[in-house]
Amino acid sequence: MAETAIVAQGLRKHYGDTIAVDGIDLEVAAHSIYALLGPNGAGKTTTINMLTTLVPPSAGSAQVAGFDIVKAADRVRERIGVTFQDIVLDRDLTGRQLLDIHGRLYRQSAAERRKRMADLVDLVQLNDVIDRRVNTYSGGMKRRLELARGLMTDPEVLFLDEPTQGLDPQNRVGIWEYVRRLNKERGLTVLLTTHYMDEAEEVAHQVGIIDHGKLIVSGTPASLVSNEGGDLLRITASGDLEAAAACFRQLPVVQSAEVSPSNKQIEVLLEHANKHLAALLAASAQIDFQIEEILLSRPTLADVFLRYTGRALRD
Amino acid sequence: MHATFTIWSKHMAKFVRNGEESVGLALQSVLWVVLFGVGMRGMVGEINGSDYMSYVLPGIIALSALGGAAGGGIILLDERLRGIMKEYLVAPIPRLSILLGNAASTATKSLLQALVMLIAGLLMGAQLSFNPLGWLGAIVLLIIFAIGFAGLALAVASVSRTIMGYHGMIFLFNIPLLFASNALYPIDVLPSWMRWIVLVNPTTYLIDAIRTLAFGSPASLSLWLSFSVISIFTVISMWLALIAFKRSVRM
Ligand SMILES: Nc1ncnc2c1ncn2[C@@H]1O[C@H](COP(=O)(O)OP(=O)(O)OP(=O)(O)O)[C@@H](O)[C@H]1O
Ligand SMILES: [Mg+2]
Numbered sequence: 275m276a277e278t279a280i281v282a283q284g285l286r287k288h289y290g291d292t293i294a295v296d297g298i299d300l301e302v303a304a305h306s307i308y309a310l311l312g313p314n315g316a317g318k319t320t321t322i323n324m325l326t327t328l329v330p331p332s333a334g335s336a337q338v339a340g341f342d343i344v345k346a347a348d349r350v351r352e353r354i355g356v357t358f359q360d361i362v363l364d365r366d367l368t369g370r371q372l373l374d375i376h377g378r379l380y381r382q383s384a385a386e387r388r389k390r391m392a393d394l395v396d397l398v399q400l401n402d403v404i405d406r407r408v409n410t411y412s413g414g415m416k417r418r419l420e421l422a423r424g425l426m427t428d429p430e431v432l433f434l435d436e437p438t439q440g441l442d443p444q445n446r447v448g449i450w451e452y453v454r455r456l457n458k459e460r461g462l463t464v465l466l467t468t469h470y471m472d473e474a475e476e477v478a479h480q481v482g483i484i485d486h487g488k489l490i491v492s493g494t495p496a497s498l499v500s501n502e503g504g505d506l507l508r509i510t511a512s513g514d515l516e517a518a519a520a521c522f523r524q525l526p527v528v529q530s531a532e533v534s535p536s537n538k539q540i541e542v543l544l545e546h547a548n549k550h551l552a553a554l555l556a557a558s559a560q561i562d563f564q565i566e567e568i569l570l571s572r573p574t575l576a577d578v579f580l581r582y583t584g585r586a587l588r589d
Numbered sequence: 590m591h592a593t594f595t596i597w598s599k600h601m602a603k604f605v606r607n608g609e610e611s612v613g614l615a616l617q618s619v620l621w622v623v624l625f626g627v628g629m630r631g632m633v634g635e636i637n638g639s640d641y642m643s644y645v646l647p648g649i650i651a652l653s654a655l656g657g658a659a660g661g662g663i664i665l666l667d668e669r670l671r672g673i674m675k676e677y678l679v680a681p682i683p684r685l686s687i688l689l690g691n692a693a694s695t696a697t698k699s700l701l702q703a704l705v706m707l708i709a710g711l712l713m714g715a716q717l718s719f720n721p722l723g724w725l726g727a728i729v730l731l732i733i734f735a736i737g738f739a740g741l742a743l744a745v746a747s748v749s750r751t752i753m754g755y756h757g758m759i760f761l762f763n764i765p766l767l768f769a770s771n772a773l774y775p776i777d778v779l780p781s782w783m784r785w786i787v788l789v790n791p792t793t794y795l796i797d798a799i800r801t802l803a804f805g806s807p808a809s810l811s812l813w814l815s816f817s818v819i820s821i822f823t824v825i826s827m828w829l830a831l832i833a834f835k836r837s838v839r840m
Binding site: 326327328329330348349351352354356358360362363364366367371375376378379380381423 | 591592595598599602603606607668671672673675676677678679680681682839
């Protein structure tokens with residue numbers, strides 16, 4: 275496979291007057307995990323629908339696994355696995371029937387299907403229920419079964435649209451663990467969407483934030499977060515707080531140090547707070563003030579997200 | 590082809606597993622034959638030299654194939670509305686194979702239903718002519734016909750937005766197909782304006798051909814004509830279904 279698993283140039287989709295995706299350029303390196311983030315209605319699902327050949331773009335082009343999504347849709351389809359935002363399982367079938375039918379649609383031989391099913395059912399831990407009808411499954415089991423189905427044909431690129439939506443913490447951790455393992459062990463490329471920023475920060479190599487159908491910013495989670503500025507130290511103390519703050523400001527690593535209006539806290543902004551905490555305390559050793567509590571907060575992907583997409587509610 | 594077969598076998602597996610559907614369909618067939626056939630026989634006696642049960646059985650079989658086609662449309666609509674269709678749409682299979690898989694399972698069910706009706710009909714005194722080649726021909730025609738109407742139902746199912754809307758549309762088709770045909774009465778008893786309508790109804794040709802091939806009544810329409818009409822109808826309706834379906838999934 276090419277070095278870039280997914281490339282999109284000016285990808286656009288409109289429904290009548292609604293512009294769902296407004297010219298997105300995207301590059302996802304092979305063997306990496308890319309998280310597409312964005313508020314409700316931003317255009318994530320529409321983007322995935324185009325990349326998975328479900329809907330044709332109104333303009334622009336894209337290649338997935340080296341093939342054009344319009345001109346070589348079938349080549350793309352052979353090489354991808356997909357799970358959709360809503361659970362789409364035929365409830366009257368058993369988990370095993372469902373996986374088997376999926377494999378047959380992709381012309382897998384009986385032996386191949388048996389082997390894949392055995393491996394995947396193990397991976398997503400559905401051994402006990404795989405011969406039960408899907409309508410008896412819990413939400414978590416259904417999601418795991420969908421993941422197994424998406425992986426059934428050993429895809430090069432896997433698309434996951436909100437795979438952990440509505441799941442308990444155990445299932446969430448489980449799903450990301452499978453994804454990471456497949457990425458590491460088999461070099462699977464993954465494009466996913468999620469509304470859980472902490473999960474994206476942890477699992478993705480690259481994230482892209484889209485809003486109003488446009489990709490606003492992308493990069494590694496670490497680089498995006500570090501652009502957010504330094505860490506914030508909240509030091510609760512008594513004594514001469516103004517003197518302490520003045521003393522902190524002398525240090526080159528400190529960006530700012532202010533006493534809060536309540537006169538009980540100093541807020542210090544600096545980078546790599548955990549590394550410089552000792553120096554901070556040493557510098558203020560001569561000053562008459564007693565520390566009661568120190569809280570360290572660092573910006574997260576959620577802060578980045580809110581800064582780029584604003585706080586207004588979407589529909 | 591393999592995708593058509595896969596989808597067919599999926600639908601058949603669900604059909605076999607779903608006792609309500611399969612038993613319901615079988616009972617429905619028996620009831621049709623027994624209640625309708627017996628009731629009408631008391632009133633009519635003989636038509637064109639054959640007893641009414643032999644006369645009406647091909648009609649009832651054709652009409653139940655129409656009902657079966659409507660059921661096939663429901664399956665497609667349900668898969669579309671629930672999103673199950675997306676699994677097929679991102680798979681490397683032709684769109685047509687999705688429709689053919691559905692039509693094939695519909696035709697299979699119609700064939701099974703026809704078999705049940707035939708047995709019930711024979712028990713009720715219908716007279717099958719001994720003509721194995723004719724039986725085979727009748728079966729082939731019934732299959733083509735069932736696929737043709739499945740195609741119409743699939744076209745409607747592709748454009749419907751709700752199950753209720755679909756039912757409304759299908760009902761509109763079913764009534765004239767039932768009464769404007771030779772299913773229940775011979776064409777010559779009809780006024781000439783209605784005869785014309787009956788003659789554009791493909792059901793008429795199927796029923797006449799089955800009567801000729803399997804029950805030995807004299808053909809009032811030529812077999813080749815019937816075969817051609819049914820085949821052309823089926824090609825056109827599947828083509829319509831494909832157009833409607835492709836449009837509906839290009840969203
Ligand atoms: N089939 C459609 N017809 C009309 N408008 C559509 C259609 N699909 C999506 N849209 C519109 O396109 C926009 C983007 O929708 P999309 O589903 O891609 O958003 P999303 O980022 O996946 O949102 P969410 O996080 O809620 O899943 C929305 O305004 C939506 O209303
Ligand atoms: Mg979405």
